[in-house]
Amino acid sequence: MLLQQxxxxxxxxxxxxxxxxxxxxxxxxxxxxxLAIGELFMLGGFVGFSVIAAKFPLPVALxxxxxxxxxxxxxxxxxxxxxxxxxxxxxxxxxTLGFSIILQNVVTNVWGSDPLQLPSEMFxxxxxxxxxxxxxxxxxxxxxxxxxxxxxxxxxxxxSAGRAxxxxxxxxxxxxxxxxxxxxxxxxxxxISGALAGAAGVLIxxxxxxxTPYVGVDTGLKAVAVMVIGGTTNVWGALLAxxxxxxxxxxxxxxxxxxxRDFVVYGLMILILLLRPQxxxxxxxxxxxxxx
Amino acid sequence: xxxxxxxxxxxxDGVSRRFGGVRALSDISMTVERGRIVGVIGPNGAGKxxxxxxxxxxxxxxxxxxxxxxxDVTAWPAHRIIRAGLARTxxxxxxxxxxxxxxxLLVTQRPGGHVLRGLVPLGWSNPAVTARAEHVLKFFGLxxxxxxxxxxxxxxIQRKVDMARALASGPKxxxxxxxxxxxxxxxxxxxxxxxxxxxxxxxxxLLIEHDMAFVMNLCHELYVLDFGVRxxxxxxxxxxxxxxxxxxxxxxxxC
Amino acid sequence: xxxxxxxxxxxxxxxxLGALSVFVILxxxxxxxxxxxxxxxxxxxxxxxxVEMQWPLTxxxxxxxxxxSITGIVVGFPALRLKGIYLAIATLGFGEMVRSFFLVFTPMxxxxxxxxxxxxxxxxxxxxxxxxxxxxxxxxxxxxxxxxRAVHEDETAAGLVGLNTTLIKVGAFGxxxxxxxxxxxLFAHHHVYIExxxxxxxxxxxxxxxxxxxxxxxxxxxxxxxxVLVLLPEWLRFIADWRLAAFGALLIIVLxxxxxxxxxxxxxxxxxxxxARA
Numbered sequence: 175m176l177l178q179q180x181x182x183x184x185x186x187x188x189x190x191x192x193x194x195x196x197x198x199x200x201x202x203x204x205x206x207x208x209l210a211i212g213e214l215f216m217l218g219g220f221v222g223f224s225v226i227a228a229k230f231p232l233p234v235a236l237x238x239x240x241x242x243x244x245x246x247x248x249x250x251x252x253x254x255x256x257x258x259x260x261x262x263x264x265x266x267x268x269x270t271l272g273f274s275i276i277l278q279n280v281v282t283n284v285w286g287s288d289p290l291q292l293p294s295e296m297f298x299x300x301x302x303x304x305x306x307x308x309x310x311x312x313x314x315x316x317x318x319x320x321x322x323x324x325x326x327x328x329x330x331x332x333x334s335a336g337r338a339x340x341x342x343x344x345x346x347x348x349x350x351x352x353x354x355x356x357x358x359x360x361x362x363x364x365x366i367s368g369a370l371a372g373a374a375g376v377l378i379x380x381x382x383x384x385x386t387p388y389v390g391v392d393t394g395l396k397a398v399a400v401m402v403i404g405g406t407t408n409v410w411g412a413l414l415a416x417x418x419x420x421x422x423x424x425x426x427x428x429x430x431x432x433x434x435r436d437f438v439v440y441g442l443m444i445l446i447l448l449l450r451p452q453x454x455x456x457x458x459x460x461x462x463x464x465x466x
Numbered sequence: 467x468x469x470x471x472x473x474x475x476x477x478x479d480g481v482s483r484r485f486g487g488v489r490a491l492s493d494i495s496m497t498v499e500r501g502r503i504v505g506v507i508g509p510n511g512a513g514k515x516x517x518x519x520x521x522x523x524x525x526x527x528x529x530x531x532x533x534x535x536x537x538d539v540t541a542w543p544a545h546r547i548i549r550a551g552l553a554r555t556x557x558x559x560x561x562x563x564x565x566x567x568x569x570x571l572l573v574t575q576r577p578g579g580h581v582l583r584g585l586v587p588l589g590w591s592n593p594a595v596t597a598r599a600e601h602v603l604k605f606f607g608l609x610x611x612x613x614x615x616x617x618x619x620x621x622x623i624q625r626k627v628d629m630a631r632a633l634a635s636g637p638k639x640x641x642x643x644x645x646x647x648x649x650x651x652x653x654x655x656x657x658x659x660x661x662x663x664x665x666x667x668x669x670x671x672l673l674i675e676h677d678m679a680f681v682m683n684l685c686h687e688l689y690v691l692d693f694g695v696r697x698x699x700x701x702x703x704x705x706x707x708x709x710x711x712x713x714x715x716x717x718x719x720x721c
Numbered sequence: 722x723x724x725x726x727x728x729x730x731x732x733x734x735x736x737x738l739g740a741l742s743v744f745v746i747l748x749x750x751x752x753x754x755x756x757x758x759x760x761x762x763x764x765x766x767x768x769x770x771x772v773e774m775q776w777p778l779t780x781x782x783x784x785x786x787x788x789x790s791i792t793g794i795v796v797g798f799p800a801l802r803l804k805g806i807y808l809a810i811a812t813l814g815f816g817e818m819v820r821s822f823f824l825v826f827t828p829m830x831x832x833x834x835x836x837x838x839x840x841x842x843x844x845x846x847x848x849x850x851x852x853x854x855x856x857x858x859x860x861x862x863x864x865x866x867x868x869x870r871a872v873h874e875d876e877t878a879a880g881l882v883g884l885n886t887t888l889i890k891v892g893a894f895g896x897x898x899x900x901x902x903x904x905x906x907l908f909a910h911h912h913v914y915i916e917x918x919x920x921x922x923x924x925x926x927x928x929x930x931x932x933x934x935x936x937x938x939x940x941x942x943x944x945x946x947x948x949v950l951v952l953l954p955e956w957l958r959f960i961a962d963w964r965l966a967a968f969g970a971l972l973i974i975v976l977x978x979x980x981x982x983x984x985x986x987x988x989x990x991x992x993x994x995x996x997a998r999a
Contacts, residue, residue, distance in 0.1 A: 207806045254973055261980070263805050264752050268933060269976045271926065275969030283962050391922055395817070398810055406807075433832060437821035440814035447811050448799050524881060548883030556881075562874035565867075573867045574882045587862035595864065635883060 177306055179424050185312045185381055187420025188319035192374035193397035194404060194412035195326065196367040201406055203343040203363045205263055210250050210270040211371045212394025213277035218243045218375025219385040220285050226292060236318065236376050243372020244365040246277070251364035256357060274390070282387045289386040297383055315377045322373055323413065326366070335362055396423075396436070399443035405453025414455055474533075475500045475639055475670050476521070481530035483520055490516040491694045493530070498639065503661065503671045505681045505702075508691035509715055514674040515557070517691070518641055521672075522554055523547040535638060549576065553637035555628045557644050561616035567627050568612045571599035574635040599634060606630045622653070633664070640664070642673035646680050658684050682706065690714070727843045732951045733944075734843075734850035735908050739924075740931035740943035741857055742901035747937060748866070749893040750873040751800065752809045754925050755816025756901045761920035762789045762819065763902025764909040765829050771910070772837040782849070782906040786899040793898025797891035816925050823917040834916030841910035849903055857940040869893065901928075930968060934975055936984030945983050 193215055200208045218239035225235035254269035299310040330336040341349040342359045349356065371394075378393060379385040400419050404411025419439055426438045446453060476498040483491045491513045498504045506514050519525045521532060523544035532540045539547045548554075553574070562570060577583040577592045588595060603609055606626050611619060616627065625645075632640060642661075646654040654677065661684060665671060675681045681688065682702045690698040690705060692714040698705055705711055739760060746753045763785040770781035796815055803811050829835045860866055871879040872889050880886045909915045931950050936942020954964040975982060 201806075205806075207810065254976075257977055264809070265976055265980060267752075267806060267809065268929070269973050271929075272969040272972035272976070275926075275972070276966045277969075279963060279966035279969065395813070395922060399814060402807075402810060431825065433821060433824040435821075436817050437825070440817045440821070443814045444811060444818070447803060447807065447814075451803065451807065522881060543885075544880050545883050545885045548881070553883075554881065556878070560875060560878040560881075562871050562878065564874055565870060569867055569870075572864065573871050573884070575864075576883075577864045584864045584868075585860060587859055588864055588867075589862065592864065631882065 175305075179428050180421055181306065181308055181312060183421030183424035184417050185315050185420070186424060187417035188316045189374045189378045189381060189393070189416075190397050190400045190420050191412050191416025192319055192322060192370050192377070193394055194400040194416055195323070196370040196374070197398055197401045198404075198406060198412055199363055199367040199370070201401065203339055204255070204259075204360060206255055206266045206270070207263075207398070208247075208250070208255075208270045208364075208367065209267060210247075210274040210277060211367065212390035212397070213274040213281070214243045214247055214368050214371040215375040215378070215394045215397075216385075216387060216390035217246060217277060217281060218372030219379040219389060220281055220290075220375070220387075221372070222376035223290055223292065223379055223385050224285075226296075232296075232314070236373060239372040239376035240369040241372070243368035243370070243375065245368070247364040247368025247371070248361050250368075251360055255364070256360060259356075259360070278387055278390060285387070287387055289384045291384045292379060294383070296380075311380050315380055318373070318377060322370065326370070329366070339363060396439050399439050401453075402443050403446045403453055405456030408453065408455040411453050411455035415453070473499050473501075475535060476672065477531075477533045478521070479531045479533070481517075481520060481527045481532060483516060483525060483528050489694050491520070491691075494691075494694075494696055495530075496689050496696065496699065498670055498672050500638075500670055501665070501668060502686045503665055503673070503684055505685035505688045506672065506674050506691060507676070507678075507681055507688055507705075508697075511693075512691040513694040514691055515643065516694075518554065518643055518674060521547075522552060522641065548635075551636075551638035552641065553632035553635050553639070554641035555625075555632050555643055555645065557647070559624050559628045561619075561624055561627055561631070563617035564615060566613050566615055567608055567619070567630075568599065568603070570616065570627055570631045571602050571634040572596070574631055575599070576635070598636065602630050602634045605633075621648075633669075637669070639670045639672060642671065642675075644674055644676065646675065646677050654680055729951055729955065731843055731846050731907075731911050733947050734846045735904050735911065736927065736931055736947035736951060737850050737944045738853060738900055738904035738907070739928040740935065740947050741853065741940065742897040742899075742904065743928045743932045744897075744937065744940060744943050745857065745900065746893045746897040747932060748869045748873060749890045750876065751890060751893065752805075752929075753812040753894075753897065754809050754922070754929065755812035755814070755819070756897065756928050757920040757922070757924035758816040758819030759789045759793060759898040759901035760905035760908065760924065761823055761917070762792060762898075763905030764915050764920070765823060765835065765905075766902075767906035768835055768838050768909045768915065769829065771839065772835075778839075778841060778845070778906075778910060782903055785906050786902045789902030789905075790895045790899040793894040793896070794891055796898070797894030800894065801887060801890060813922065813925070816920075816922060820917050820920050823920070830916070832917065834914055836914040838910045838913045840913055841907060846907050846911060849907060853900060853903065854940065854944060861940055865889075930972060933982055934968075934971060936982035938981050938985050939989060941989065942982050942984045949983070 193211065196211050197208065200206050221242040222235040222239035225238045226232070250270060250273045254273055255266045258265045258269055297309060297311055301308045301310065330339060338349070338354045338359055339362060341352065341354055342356055378389060400415045401412060403419060404415030419442070422442065423435045423439055426435045474497050478494055478496050481491060481494045482489070494517065506517060508514055516525070520527050523539065523542055527540060531538060534547065535551055537550060539550065572588065572595060575595050575598060577595055583591050603612060608626060608630060611623055616624065619627065645657060649657065658680060661671060685702055687701055688699065688705045689696055690711050697714060698708050698711050739756065742756045742759065743753055766788055767781040767785040770776040770784060771778055800808055800811065823829065824832050868884050868889055871884060872886050876886055927950065931946030932943055934949055935944065935946020950968065954961065957967070960967055
């Protein structure tokens with residue numbers, strides 16, 4: 175039974191990891207908290223749903239969700255964040271808030287405010303290992319997450335675009351002097367973070383077998399907690415914190431009731447902010463100074 | 467080291483401060499007598515600004531004691547030390563960009579009496595505060611800039627406002643951090659006269675400076691720092707001839 | 722007055738208070754995204770006092786505000802260690818924690834909500850709103866407000882010229898929490914039914930929206946923003962379903978073109994023919 179919960183937690187955790195990476199990318203490279211990511215995540219879910227409802231296979235839905243996320247994120251970055259890059263960080267934060275409000279309104283009007291169910295045949299296949307029953311979908315979610323994280327790692331470490339991103343993260347002015355276009359890097363970072371959020375949206379719809387317009391605030395916002403707990407200054411903190419929080423949340427629901435879950439997740443976040451603000455994998459406390 | 471006397475406004479006893487592995491200040495002892503103008507000089511990196519930061523409570527000393535106006539302020543938080551009668555200017559000025567000159571002259575003052583006085587509109591219950599701000603405004607000739615936002619002030623006026631802000635609180639001791647940096651001869655001379663006038667009215671002054679001529683013509687006594695250590699102290703004439711001091715300056719220039 | 726207009730005015734009053742709660746904290750350069758949490762405390766505690774303990778509303782509001790104020794101070798201290806976005810994130814977490822606390826707190830109804838309050842008159846709502854608004858307008862002319870503005874401009878320099886930044890920042894949280902609690906108490910007795918969902922992130926955002934749109938540098942901006950947020954949808958009926966998107970767009974436009982919001986000091990000075998002063 176416990177093991178079952180752990181698997182459920184890992185599945186949820188995989189989704190958290192992707193969204194937290196999405197937050198972390200923009201936060202780490204641009205020092206912007208993009209509050210619209212929760213709604214990009216939701217948008218991805220709805221786009222993916224529509225693709226599946228139109229009888230296309232899952233990979234197409236995934237790509238569609240990622241594409242929608244990336245495209246919308248770039249629009250947000252271009253219109254709402256780039257013009258504010260020299261303003262205090264609160265300004266782009268509020269700007270992304272504005273976009274998140276718009277996104278949620280648009281989605282509710284286009285798709286309605288009721289949850290949309292995915293076709294149930296998708297979730298019938300299960301694997302049994304002893305007392306454990308794992309849905310094939312759960313494996314798919316975790317597997318897809320691992321692949322996406324791997325691709326992200328490759329992008330950031332091995333490609334010139336990735337190196338440029340890291341340069342901008344280190345020191346924006348120096349990067350510009352070296353010929354890196356900070357504006358273009360901003361768009362790359364937004365696009366990648368949007369794609370990750372969109373992918374997470376498709377995956378969460380698979381996890382719950384349904385999608386609702388409120389998943390952005392319900393689940394997406396909690397990914398901020400995951401990012402903080404993992405360590406905002408270390409993008410890979412999300413890899414550790416995602417599964418951790420996913421499992422913590424699932425166990426809370428199983429043994430404490432579903433009303434407690436937000437309390438536990440945000441409680442852990444506040445604890446970390448008070449005791450170890452750089453997060454579990456974050457660097458020295460002094461790093462925080464640069465990010466704000 | 468002079469013995470503590472009722473005329474001593476500020477006294478440092480064996481004050482030290484390190485940052486990581488670097489000893490910024492080692493065993494510094496000095497006094498500022500009431501009504502005197504004291505200068506702290508020394509090559510770059512000697513620890514002069516650190517000294518200021520220790521005195522004003524921005525940093526805490528690792529060792530030693532700081533006594534201001536007969537209070538042991540070594541462990542006091544910055545705002546408490548300043549409330550006790552200290553004021554400082556800043557090397558990089560640090561005005562409040564979105565506030566007017568007039569507001570600068572109000573904010574450092576303490577609305578006297580009951581705590582609630584501070585919550586009531588200034589016009590009603592604090593005529594002393596506005597009166598003093600008027601006085602300081604006129605003293606520095608800033609009437610034309612009364613309602614101008616700090617961020618739009620010309621540099622020279624900003625420096626005046628920085629000093630006016632410090633003086634508005636009615637301090638006993640004024641700390642000046644490189645007050646004539648970047649000034650031409652006439653401006654420095656104006657400032658010298660201003661400081662002498664303030665000193666005549668009873669203000670004690672402690673300043674950090676590089677400009678030798680300015681310091682020699684103004685200070686009653688000097689302390690010389692090098693590498694965080696006090697290497698000389700005395701009246702300007704003696705300091706000027708002191709071989710240890712010359713060596714420290716020439717030595718650093720030769721590097 | 723018809724119930725319809727009375728409802729609108731009540732909403733404006735309550736939202737004004739909510740916006741003011743964000744405003745006073747923002748005045749010290751701290752963005753709080755969790756003031757709905759303080760509002761919840763005000764709602765639930767005042768309702769408990771009037772319904773279970775038969776207290777008069779005024780007393781209940783005062784006690785609820787005090788309790789929230791203490792919570793605000795408790796929140797304000799650790800908040801000192803966090804800056805900018807991290808502070809905003811922490812307040813967000815706080816708001817969510819309060820909401821989920823009331824979700825599980827079955828003595829006050831839990832997820833099912835709480836009811837039984839007596840309906841409060843529109844006049845009472847506006848006595849509180851006008852009273853607190855007036856107090857803030859007076860406070861803006863005080864020495865304490867100058868200190869708060871100095872902390873907003875440059876916290877380090879403020880400390881170095883003798884201001885007790887700890888007291889100012891924590892005090893702002895205490896005051897903001899109290900005002901949010903009053904909003905909550907009035908909300909509870911206006912709607913006579915409350916549930917944890919009323920006090921979520923969206924509510925905190927409403928408050929922030931009102932301040933940013935109406936004017937984040939002057940107290941009267943909170944009233945302007947609240948009025949805009951409540952009345953504009955009524956006047957723009959044709960976009961009813963897209964009302965929220967319109968506000969999101971408005972927020973973005975304001976941030977891009979006039980970051981201080983609708984009303985600011987120079988504009989107010991011009992409107993009142995006074996020379997610009999604090």
